[in-house]
Amino acid sequence: MTGIDNDFGLKCPECGASDEIDVCADVWVRLCPDGTDVTAAENGDTEWTDHSGAKCCACGFGGNVSDFSKAGGQP
Ligand SMILES: [Zn+2]
Known part of the structure; x- marks a missing residue:
């Protein structure tokens, strides 16, 4: 990648x-x-899904994780 x-x-x-x-x-x-x-915390797991909220702190774009992963799948 x-x-x-x-x-x-x-x-x-x-x-x-x-x-x-x-x-x-x-x-x-x-x-x-x-x-x-x-x-x-004893349990250090971090759980999130494609539907979790996500934000780009560089430009302020907000959406959910799937909005970002779609972009990552492109060249
Ligand atoms: Zn951005």
Whole structure:
């Protein structure tokens, strides 16, 4: 996979960025006195699907993961 800076082949369909994509994932977090700690949780799994929300922080494009993966499938 060339030109994609993540392990999921996702790329912004608007600006082509692949290293500034945020995905709204379900994660376990440990509750701490000062908030939450995602790295302290016993279960470190991160779960998201093609229907999860996603956003490109480079240009502000918002959609869901499938909007991005479609772009990643093109040259
Ligand atoms: Zn973008």
